[in-house]
Amino acid sequence: MSSSGIHLTTLGHRIRHHRVAQGFTLDELGAKVGVAGSQLSLIENGKREPKLSLLQAIATATGTEVADLISGEPPNRRAALEIELETAQASPVFRQLGITPVRVSKGMPDETIEAILGLHRELQRREREAIATPEEARRANTELRLRMRAQNNYIGDIEKLAEKHLKAAGHVSGALTHRTVIIMAEKLGFELIYVNDLPHSTRSVTDLENSRIYLPPASIPGGHGLRSMALQAMAHRLLGHTPPTDYADFLQQRLEINYFAAACLIPETAGVAFLQQAKKDRNLAVEDFRDAFGVTHEAAGMRMTNLMTEHLGMKLHFLRVDETGAITRVYENDDLPLPMDVTGAVEGQPVCRKFQARAAFTQQNRTTERYQYTDTPSGTFWCATQTGSGSDGEYSVTVGVPFDDARWWRGRETSDRAVSTCPDEACCRRPAPDLAGQWAGRSWPSARVHTHIFSPLPRGAFPGVDDSEVYAFLDRHAREK
Numbered sequence: 001m002s003s004s005g006i007h008l009t010t011l012g013h014r015i016r017h018h019r020v021a022q023g024f025t026l027d028e029l030g031a032k033v034g035v036a037g038s039q040l041s042l043i044e045n046g047k048r049e050p051k052l053s054l055l056q057a058i059a060t061a062t063g064t065e066v067a068d069l070i071s072g073e074p075p076n077r078r079a080a081l082e083i084e085l086e087t088a089q090a091s092p093v094f095r096q097l098g099i100t101p102v103r104v105s106k107g108m109p110d111e112t113i114e115a116i117l118g119l120h121r122e123l124q125r126r127e128r129e130a131i132a133t134p135e136e137a138r139r140a141n142t143e144l145r146l147r148m149r150a151q152n153n154y155i156g157d158i159e160k161l162a163e164k165h166l167k168a169a170g171h172v173s174g175a176l177t178h179r180t181v182i183i184m185a186e187k188l189g190f191e192l193i194y195v196n197d198l199p200h201s202t203r204s205v206t207d208l209e210n211s212r213i214y215l216p217p218a219s220i221p222g223g224h225g226l227r228s229m230a231l232q233a234m235a236h237r238l239l240g241h242t243p244p245t246d247y248a249d250f251l252q253q254r255l256e257i258n259y260f261a262a263a264c265l266i267p268e269t270a271g272v273a274f275l276q277q278a279k280k281d282r283n284l285a286v287e288d289f290r291d292a293f294g295v296t297h298e299a300a301g302m303r304m305t306n307l308m309t310e311h312l313g314m315k316l317h318f319l320r321v322d323e324t325g326a327i328t329r330v331y332e333n334d335d336l337p338l339p340m341d342v343t344g345a346v347e348g349q350p351v352c353r354k355f356q357a358r359a360a361f362t363q364q365n366r367t368t369e370r371y372q373y374t375d376t377p378s379g380t381f382w383c384a385t386q387t388g389s390g391s392d393g394e395y396s397v398t399v400g401v402p403f404d405d406a407r408w409w410r411g412r413e414t415s416d417r418a419v420s421t422c423p424d425e426a427c428c429r430r431p432a433p434d435l436a437g438q439w440a441g442r443s444w445p446s447a448r449v450h451t452h453i454f455s456p457l458p459r460g461a462f463p464g465v466d467d468s469e470v471y472a473f474l475d476r477h478a479r480e481k
Contacts, residue, residue, distance in 0.1 A: 009046035009083050010074060016044045017075035018062035033057035046086075081113045088120035093127050138345040140248035144255060145346070149333050152309040155259055161238060162263035175294030176265050181227050184264075185213060185234060192230055195477070199469035204233045207474055214477065228261045228299070235260035259306070266293045266303045272311045275304070278408075279312055285410040286384060286399050287369060297386050298329075301399045305331045314408070316401045317381070321357045323394040325350045334402050337378045339423060353428035354420040356385040357398040371411035373403070375419045382406035382414075 019029050019040075026037035026044075033040075033054060042048040050058070052066075059066045074080035082104050088094060089101040102116055166176075169183040185192050190211050198205060198216055205214045213233045215226060235241075235257035244250035266289075274292055278284045290300035301318050308314045317332035330346050332338060339349035351358050356372040363370065369384045383400030406412045421427040431439075 007072060008049055009086055010072060010079075011050075011070060012044040012046040013079035013083060014069050014071065014075045015040075015058055015062075017079065018058075018064050018069070019044075022062050024062070029058070029061060032061040078110060081110060081117065085113055085117055085120070088117065088124075091124075093123055094120065135343070137247050137251070138341070138347070139343050140246075140251050141347065142344040143248065144251050145330070146344075148255070149331070152333065153305045153331055154307070154310040155256070158239075158256060158259050159263050159268040162260055163267055163269065165238070166264055166267055171267075173270060175292075176227060178227060181230050181264075185230060188234055188237060190234065190237075193477075194226075197473065197476075199465075199473050201465050202470060204229050205470055205473060206233050206236065207478065210478060212477075214473075225296075227265065231261035231264050232257040262299060262303050262306065265295050265299065268307065271303065271307055275307060275312060279314075282408055283410050284408050285369070286386070286397075288410075297388065298397045301397050302329075302331070304399060309333060314401060314405050316399060316405075317383075319351065319355075319357045319396075319398040319400075321351050321396045321398070322392070323361055325353070325358045327351050328395070334381070334400075335378045336381055336400065337376050337420075337422060350429075352420045352422040354418040354422075355398070356383050356416075356418070357396050359418070360385045360387050360396045361394065369411065370416070371414035372416040372418060373406070373414065375417070377421060377424075379403065382409065382412060384409065384411055 019026075022029075024032070026040045028037075030037040030040050034057065035054065039048070043050050055066050055069055059069055074083055085102070085104065094101075104113065165184055165187070166180075168187060169180050171180045182192055190206070190213050193212050193214050194217050195214050196217055198214060203216075206212070207214065213230060215229055215233075236253070238260070239253075239256055241253050241256075244253055271289075271293070274289065275284065278288065286297060286301045286304065289304065290297050293300070295303075298320060305316065305318050308316055315334035317334050317336040318330065319327060320329035322328050327338070327346055327349055330338065338346050339351065340346050341349060353359065355374060356370055359372075360370050369386050371382070371384050374381050374383065380403040381400050382403060382405075383398050385396050385398040387394060387396045389395070401409065422429075430436075
């Protein structure tokens with residue numbers, strides 16, 4: 001677009017259209033308007049902006065008006081196709097491919113240009129989808145959460161697959177050891193290798209050519225995550241995963257590999273037996289379940305959502321909340337009222353300040369579970385909450401049940417009680433009238449913005465994975481070995 005607001009490419013096509021209609025060559029029209037034919041060629045190709053006096057001369061020579069020449073509409077369909085192709089080939093999306101642009105000749109059929117444009121439009125469509133990934137991911141995640149809720153967050157086929165491979169590796173009871181995980185990998189034909197230079201966008205990398213699974217260093221405190229990451233990498237192979245076709249497929253695969261890892265760390269048979277005995281003793285507790293299988297508090301709480309409704313007939317909810325009060329992981333089938341956006345997504349929404357999941361951050365003693373009854377518009381719920389910290393800051397993990405099922409849990413005697421009226425904003429989202437009157441119009445908070453919201457995910461075969469880093473990593477290690 002020139003400084004005068006005229007689209008030079010369209011202008012050039014309109015001048016050429018009227019020149020050809022009059023039967024003039026470039027040199028013939030140039031002679032009539034006082035410029036060289038080569039100068040007219042530059043103008044017709046959108047490379048140079050003509051002066052108004054020259055436009056007036058061209059309009060007179062071709063029997064038209066200046067207003068017609070500078071119209072924003074292409075003069076015919078062929079011109080519209082050529083203009084669209086030129087615009088597409090000048091776009092950043094095309095330029096970053098490093099492909100030489102197609103030069104359109106007079107003899108090139110319209111059908112050829114249309115076919116090339118079809119490829120450009122598809123390229124642009126895919127790019128727009130990549131930019132819209134956050135909303136697409138939220139919708140896909142919501143659909144997946146509701147689907148899993150309908151099936152009690154339970155996948156029987158993966159439970160059986162996990163127990164089959166545990167048995168083949170010789171695992172009988174107790175916490176799953178690193179050695180057993182190594183044996184499981186070996187039986188699949190893979191070697192586990194711990195490295196310090198994994199690409200920043202990956203948790204593990206599997207070299208299918210050389211049958212290696214690369215993981216972060218074994219010296220990570222606790223090591224709970226290492227077993228899980230190795231099991232997840234193996235699960236991709238066992239479950240026959242292929243590169244995901246869209247974000248919903250990606251999330252489904254992520255759920256399945258997480259499920260397989262959890263089913264190996266806490267096998268269904270042993271896990272259900274433990275929970276059934278604890279219920280019989282009226283002594284259900286996340287911390288006991290955690291310690292019995294040597295997993296994290298979060299892993300134990302989430303595993304309960306796989307087994308308790310299916311095998312104990314008990315509905316429950318699980319919340320992981322960050323220090324800002326936002327929900328980062330959630331499951332519920334007990335009708336606990338949770339915040340959600342217009343897409344139905346719960347993740348990222350602020351949980352009620354009255355919930356123990358959020359109130360736990362204000363308490364000084366965080367070394368043990370905290371228990372609380374909470375009255376809500378959907379009834380009264382009991383919960384147990386434990387706080388922790390990670391690379392992304394502090395978080396809380398909560399497992400809870402409706403009031404009637406609290407009798408099976410340790411901590412049911414707690415006298416701590418809260419009342420939540422959320423989603424009513426008067427509960428905890430709207431300031432008290434006296435505070436609003438005191439500070440409205442007299443304060444100016446500066447919002448803290450997370451820079452990642454401005455950045456699209458790296459483009460590649462897998463959402464969020466930077467292929468260029470992964471391939472360089474694999475090449476480096478393949479040469480080292």
